[in-house]
Amino acid sequence: MEAREVLEKVKNNEISIEEAEKYFKKEPFEEMGYAKLDTHREIRSGFAEVIFCARKADEHLLKIFTRLYEQDGEVFGTRASEHQYELICEKFPEVVYDPLSHILKIEKKDKKRIGKIAVCTAGTADISVAEEAAQTAEYFGANVERIYDVGVSGIHRLLSRLDTIQSANCVVAVAGMEGALASVLGGLVDKPVIAVPTSVGYGASMNGLSALLTMINSCANGIAVVNIDNGYGAGYIATQINRMGVHQDE
Structure with a gap:
């Protein structure tokens, strides 16, 4: 969630102050051993972290994709292969793959442009x-x-x-x-x-x-x-x- 979204949920009594406090106490990145997910990138820059899929091990890609999805409810990956799409699709059947641009993504449906x-x-x-x-x-x-x-x-x-x-x-x-x-x-x-x-x-x-x-x-x-x-x-x-x-x- 974005910081604004957390604050809106507190304002609307959808989450407690204690739950919001846990969100803001999180580290600015998540340590995964083989990767450090920049979970605060959207707060700093207005753009969430994107996955460069090429040459990533299957296990690493799947876990990174999963964590980013859990964080934001959407994920965007570039330079993905057909094999990587099939790998992600097994866990996330809603994922969309474009074989022309090699983009792999799950996108929020109510997005404003x-x-x-x-x-x-x-x-x-x-x-x-x-x-x-x-x-x-x-x-x-x-x-x-x-x-x-x-x-x-x-x-x-x-x-x-x-x-x-x-x-x-x-x-x-x-x-x-x-x-x-x-x-x-x-x-x-x-x-x-x-x-x-x-x-x-x-x-x-x-x-x-x-x-x-x-x-x-x-x-x-x-x-x-x-x-x-x-x-x-x-x-x-x-x-x-x-x-x-x-x-x-x-």
Whole structure:
């Protein structure tokens, strides 16, 4: 539970002061031997801890997933395999797995979403990374508009959705090859652009390094760049910007 939720329960006589006191006396992390769960991360930063599933032992992943679910009633995992989904599904049949983005999650059904983030891709091959960004932002409470396959080789496709993109609080530009989409968007919007280079491309793209260098060297203003294929990082930062945009409008 969040601190505010605990206080609301005390106010509504749903839990006693003594029970609330136990919650606030907890350590800021939970020691599991092989992991230290950051149970107070949401209190400090507004975002609960997320599981990076890749390369975790089955036993460790299952126990971490279980403890985070018990803590918050929802869990979000990135870079999960089909095998890991099947493992978690045995204990939590309600878990949802997206084989495209490799996201594994249990999400609260009554979640409120605010603002708007536009997630754009240059090509269809970039969608797996874009979905990691989009679903991260949605999990953390943002409305997301997906605008896919609008790369510079057919820029009229991008221009046809410009009104929607310009109305967002933040834009995520996901592109491989030469990574030019971020620069184009940076010159068309008055909001921050989070550029995500992907490892999509032929030999000289060097598994995304070419797109990364293009984005870092962009002459357009207002562009920030995350690591190659880091959809999660882009979705997280975009959510922070979106929250600020919503609060400014209030």
